[in-house]
Amino acid sequence: MKTLVTASWVIAHDGRSHVEIPDGAVLTDGDTIVDVGARAELDHHQADERIDLGDAVITPGLIDLDALTDIDHLILDSWASPDLSSGFTWSTEYFAAPRAVFDDAQRRTVREYALTQLALHGVTSYMPIASEVHSDWAETYEDSVAMAEVSAKLGLRAFLGPSFRSGVNVIGAGGRRTVAFDEEAGRRGLADALRFLDHSTRLADPLVTGVLLPCRIETLTPGLLRDVAEAAHERGVLVRLHALQGMSERDFIQHTYRRTPLQLIAESGLLSDRLIVPHGVVLDVHPEVLGNDTGDVAVLAGAGVSIVHCPLTNARYAHNLHTFGGYRAQGVNLCLGTDSFPPDLIRGIDVGTQVAKIQAGDLGRSHLAGYFEALWTGGATALHRPDLGRLAAGATADLAAFALDDFCMGVTEDPLRTLVLNGSARDAVLTMVAGRVVMRDGSIPGVDLPALRRAGQQLFDVMRAAYPERDHRHRTADELFPPVFPRR
Incomplete structure (x- = not known):
């Protein structure tokens, strides 16, 4: 299955170094990248699926x-x-x-x-x-x-x-x-x-x-x-x-x-x-x-x-x-x-x-x-995996993409400088592994995020409560982990 992923920026690899491509595209076929370049150059390709991420930067996974x-x-x-x-x-x-x-x-x-x-x-x-x-x-x-x-x-x-x-x-x-x-x-x-x-x-x-x-x-x-x-x-x-x-x-x-x-x-x-x-x-x-x-x-x-x-x-x-x-x-x-x-x-x-x-x-x-x-x-x-870590023809289709269009991101200059200074990995809008979309716009198929968050909090509370039994002085959890300010 061929997929064409497009965005306002793509971080490609030209065989020597990573390069920035404005208004770029990545074409994948199964688990492999077929082509990377300007959207105008790749738009003619027949694709089974097209994913347009808008104002975002596509990077290697x-x-x-x-x-x-x-x-x-x-x-x-x-x-x-x-x-x-x-x-x-x-x-x-x-x-x-x-x-x-x-x-x-x-x-x-x-x-x-x-x-x-x-x-x-x-x-x-x-x-x-x-x-x-x-x-x-x-x-x-x-x-x-x-x-x-x-x-x-x-x-x-x-x-x-x-x-x-x-x-x-x-x-x-x-x-x-x-x-x-x-x-x-x-x-x-x-x-x-x-x-x-x-x-x-x-x-x-x-x-x-x-x-x-x-x-x-x-x-x-x-x-x-x-x-x-x-x-x-x-x-x-x-x-x-x-x-x-x-x-x-x-x-x-x-x-x-x-x-x-x-x-x-x-x-x-x-x-x-x-x-x-x-x-x-x-x-x-x-x-x-x-x-x-x-x-x-x-x-x-x-x-x-x-x-x-x-x-x-x-x-x-x-x-x-x-x-x-x-x-x-x-x-x-x-x-x-x-x-x-x-x-x-x-x-x-x-x-x-x-x-x-x-x-x-x-x-x-x-x-x-x-x-x-x-x-x-x-x-x-x-990892001894030269097929990873780069967006180039023949590389494995592991991609990530980060949105640049949030108002809180501010203005965009260089996409990577903007992401590092004004954003974070929470701005991820796409995670693709071996050509398969794992995450899109904060959603993962089959995962109930609210339920998993509740389960995570419950397990954290169990973990925190177990510290006193390991402490050589057996202090309480509240003694070991005092709040930033006193609680009342």
Whole structure:
């Protein structure tokens, strides 16, 4: 089936770079883009369906490689003092007898809620991230099977696998943070992950790709890291490893293994172009480490590692990449993720570009084009999918479109600058994956958004109420999460 999608702007790819086409059109045939160009040039094509989006910008589908597939906890824990935040981590007491806050049906609803949010925000391809705080350990084979089913029903492009770990961050009675280990749980988790790789192969669904998604590096033993590297090499699959993320991670690994996190990754055999690392912040160039370049960034670039930059979440947790432009200049493949709610990569780009200006002291060094390249072609490079992240003949028909006609959007200058400065991903009016319309004008076939919103709120309330049992001081939820102003 041929579909002609038209709008006031199209962001195409000419084989060298992205280009802006006024009054443009994209012609798809099944799951493939046949042609991209000016509307006047493509209007003669016979099409089974024509979708005119009016004053909007059509872009490659957004690629989110740290996509929230959970009920977000950042709204709770990104405001807290150190004293309060100590209550958000498992206590050693809780580690001895953890429980899953949600049952299987509730976890499935959580996934549906989160994946629906991705579709509404223009995301076409994603790798999931969910908190393990409210689980009884990490994720399971069954979790990923259920997520694949929900994702396939919606029509999103998923790179899936259960998270797994050997340990968990805990707080002792004295308030000291460390990692408590259950190495057998880590081995079971990897076995589940390998089992899901087999399941994804049997599915033979082009929208579901199995990958390995271990948890944070400090919660993995060196032995498990080596096993992951060996399995990834044998199977030829991608690995995403949360690492180089914070000073507590670095301090724990250096104290425990006499290695930096980057050295531990290298020694495990994971350094390659199949490794994807959120967030890649704490390296030698970070001011709390050395504040100068002794080669860490070059190591990542030389190995072909992809760094998932999450600028909105970084800002909310008071982190910075040092710097986006510096990593790019050394050849690191940067891609983007959201990591928290909302899954709004446009707001993320806005925050990232403003931070870049501040760091450089130069309005001309926002790297706006670089951020969009990271979003589209950087994500495609990380996934080893050159058919994604670009609108060009022969590419896969994954598209997003964002309205520019709302009065609150203001005036339009450059469509991308206008979208970033005046809009957000909530302005998405079309999400298309493999030539199929997943979302149109805020509506997703078969999804009751008001009912799903109510279910999401109920599950969030359950999650919030469970924090006191994990807190080493057993403070109430209202004590842990005080309102902005006193309530009466």
